[in-house]
Every structure is written in C-alpha cells, then in structure tokens.
C-alpha cells in the first residue's frame with residue numbers, strides 16, 4: 448500500500464483531515480461537536496489559500512427559510528433534479544440527493560452561527576428552476592465565509608488547525624487507512640487517526656493531470672489557487688480507489704482578458720450581449736451557464752468576445768463581488784455613445800447596431816454602454832474519487848476503503864462527465880455538503 452506502517456506515531460487523533468478549505472473545515476466543525484473526539488486539520492498553506500476563500504461564496508440550497516419567506520417554491524428534490532438534468536449523470540444521483548438534502552440544513556446552520564445569509568433573488572443562473580443561490584448580505588464573497596468558519600473552529604478545544612503542514616501520504620495497516628504522514632518544517636510526522644478525510648480539492652493546478660484528463664480545454668486562463676495539485680488522488684489510487692468524470696471542470700466564460708477578474712453571471716439575464724471579434728452575435732447568452740459558455744468562447748476568433756451591457760444592467764449587478772473587483776481593476780470600459788462602442792469593438796456603427804439587435808422577448812440595450820472582453824478560464828476540476836453518499840471512498844469493487852473519506856473537489860463532483868453540466872453553486876455544495884455529512888456521521892458514532 449502506501450507509506451509503511453511506522454513503528455512509532457508522533458501524534459494521535461480520532462479524525463485527521465487533509466486540507467483546511469470548505470470541505471475540511473466543515474468536516475472538522477461538525478465532528479468536533481462531539482467532545483469525545485479529537486480532530487486535526489492539516490493545511491498545506493493558508494498563505495497560498497483555498498478556492499473557497501477566492502470563490503464568490505454562493506451557496507446553492509433548495510428548501511430554505513429565505514426561499515419560503517420570498518415565496519420561492521423549491522426543495523432538495525427539485526435541486527437534485529436540476530443538477531442531474533444539467534450533468535446527465537443519473538448513476539451519481541444518490542450522492543447528488545444526499546448533498547441536496549444536506550444543503551438547507553447546512554445553510555441554516557451557517558446563518559445560525561451568526562453569518563449574515565440572504566437569498567440572491569438577483570442571482571438568476573442558467574439551468575436553475577428556482578432562485579436558490581444564497582450569499583452573504585454584503586456580497587463580500589468566500590473569504591469572509593472562510594474567515595468566519597475558521598474562527599468558529601478556534602472555539603473548539605478538541606480541534607486543531609495546523610497550518611503549513613501538508614499531508615504527503617496516507618499511512619495504512621490492518622487492511623485500511625490508519626493515519627497520515629504530514630510534513631512540518633521539513634520534518635515528517637506520522638499521525639495516527641481512526642478516520643482520515645481527504646479534502647485537498649482537485650487538480651486544476653497540476654498541468655500533467657489537466658493535460659491528461661482535460662486536453663480539450665486548450666490553454667485557459669487559470670483562476671484557481673496554486674494548492675490544487677491533486678495530491679490526494681495518487682494516495683487513494685494506490686489503495687484501489689477509482690476516479691470518475693475526470694474530464695469535467697468548473698470553467699468560466701466570464702474571465703476578463705488581460706485582467707483575470709470576472710464579470711457577473713447575472714449580466715446576460717439583464718440584457719447583456721456577446722459580440723465576437725468579427726462583430727457577430729453567436730449564442731443565446733441566457734441559455735448557457737458560465738462553465739458551458741467557456742467552451743463556446745474557446746471556439747470564437749481569438750478565444751474571446753466582448754460582453755456589452757448598459758446602465759440598467761450595471762445597476763442590477765454592480766454590487767456583486769465579481770463586478771466590484773472588475774471595476775476596481777479597470778477591466779470595464781465605458782462607452783458613452785454607440786460611436787464609442789463601435790470604436791471599442793472595431794466595427795462600424797451599423798455593424799454595432801446590428802449586433803445589439805435583441806433576441807425575441809429581450810430588451811434593447813441603450814447608451815451609455817459598458818464593455819469587457821471576456822475569455823475562457825478554468826477555476827477548478829470536477830472529476831475525482833468515487834465515494835458513496837456518506838463520503839466513504841470506494842474501491843474498484845464498490846467497497847469502502849476502511850477509514851478513508853473524501854469530499855469537495857477531491858471527490859467526483861456534480862457536473863457529470865462534461866464541464867457544460869456544471870451548475871452555479873455545485874462546488875461549495877459538494878464541499879460543504881460532504882463535510883457536513885462526514886462530520887455529522889463521525890460525531891454520531
């Protein structure tokens with residue numbers, strides 16, 4: 448198997464979590480409620496960060512109290528059906544349903560710990576039958592949420608968050624996983640654990656693995672953190688684990704070329720249009736999720752297009768963290784007149800007028816306009832380890848590998864086999880949802 452069973456352990460805990468991002472911290476928070484358990488989170492480097500902290504922090508949940516208050520009809524079942532319809536992976540339904548069932552409980556719990564949650568009624572997304580993205584009231588994104596959750600973990604005397612301590616391998620024995628090997632200040636420590644949770648996210652920053660599994664992406668802008676190097680996949684594979692849907696990613700067709708910020712996915716629902724370098728409209732902007740739109744942009748001239756919107760669309764979206772960052776970065780060009788817009792697009796006024804022709808039932812944009820050249824990017828991978836609905840890592844025969852759990856980007860995600868199947872909110876749902884499920888089960892033992 449992997450690292451040889453050591454003669455002596457350097458430390459012992461009940462639960463060892465590899466990775467202190469969304470899944471890892473949620474697992475630890477839920478497990479540590481049991482005072483009889485000791486929990487350690489080993490984090491590669493908070494300086495380099497986790498994707499949860501650079502995310503928009505949008506939490507997808509169907510059947511919440513905010514939806515009820517707003518008269519939005521939704522349920523975990525409806526949520527799961529949307530995910531399966533988008534991704535087409537019916538076989539994965541048991542995991543999807545378990546996560547969607549956990550989602551309202553975990554978002555309620557996050558709010559009940561003092562975090563200001565609201566329903567994003569202004570956050571429509573392709574593929575969603577109901578408004579179900581929840582966010583913080585200030586729209587500050589995932590950094591605020593992760594600070595809050597890590598702060599909560601500090602309050603548990605039976606839990607430790609060990610930073611700058613990458614897990615480098617699993618320790619095995621007795622036919623299962625018995626601990627982790629951790630590198631601290633260059634010294635290898637062996638930590639014994641009854642349960643090990645892999646929460647190290649995906650492999651989007653591992654060029655060899657991306658080249659092997661997602662060669663169709665070409666050379667996208669990379670918008671995730673440096674720590675996503677797929678470390679845990681090799682350890683689990685050596686124990687007989689399986690991989691699934693490795694060709695899927697969370698892509699974005701909203702990355703501003705030359706800046707790396709993103710514009711709001713709500714823009715197309717407020718009338719924004721996409722015009723390519725030849726001055727052509729090429730897609731129904733509302734019909735595509737941003738992950739799917741990345742594939743469309745990759746096929747356009749120069750692998751980019753101009754997103755054009757007006758003052759009304761700007762007013763409806765400017766408070767999102769994505770728009771604030773793009774505006775602050777100077778990534779948005781203001782075009783007071785149609786002549787200015789035509790100049791920015793490199794087309795004649797007539798061609799520009801034609802490009803702005805609204806699709807049936809949509810409104811016409813009016814001056815003043817705003818423009819950003821958007822391209823495609825890769826944010827995270829969505830393929831990973833096969834798990835059961837309880838987060839247990841399964842081997843080739845479908846049997847749980849004793850002592851081993853995985854969630855978030857380390858496990859197979861919810862997009863199905865292709866990036867086009869990614870629905871907004873799937874990433875944090877897999878991560879917080881599986882952390883919730885695994886941590887609750889460990890605490891309940």
Ligand SMILES: Cc1cc2nc3c(=O)[nH]c(=O)nc-3n(C[C@H](O)[C@H](O)[C@H](O)COP(=O)(O)OP(=O)(O)OC[C@H]3O[C@@H](n4cnc5c(N)ncnc54)[C@H](O)[C@@H]3O)c2cc1C
Nearest residue numbers: 466468470491497498499503505614855856872874875878
């Ligand atoms: C720009 C951007 C915006 C996004 N917006 C959203 C959104 O609004 N809603 C949504 O649902 N999803 C969003 N996502 C996706 C979401 O952030 C991820 O799916 C989610 O964070 C995955 O959670 P995780 O716990 O698996 O990984 P992470 O949150 O990335 O945490 C993994 C942690 O593991 C650590 N680690 C890695 N290797 C090791 C190792 N060997 N040992 C110890 N620690 C290790 C890393 O340092 C990191 O801290 C976004 C992603 C990006 C990049």
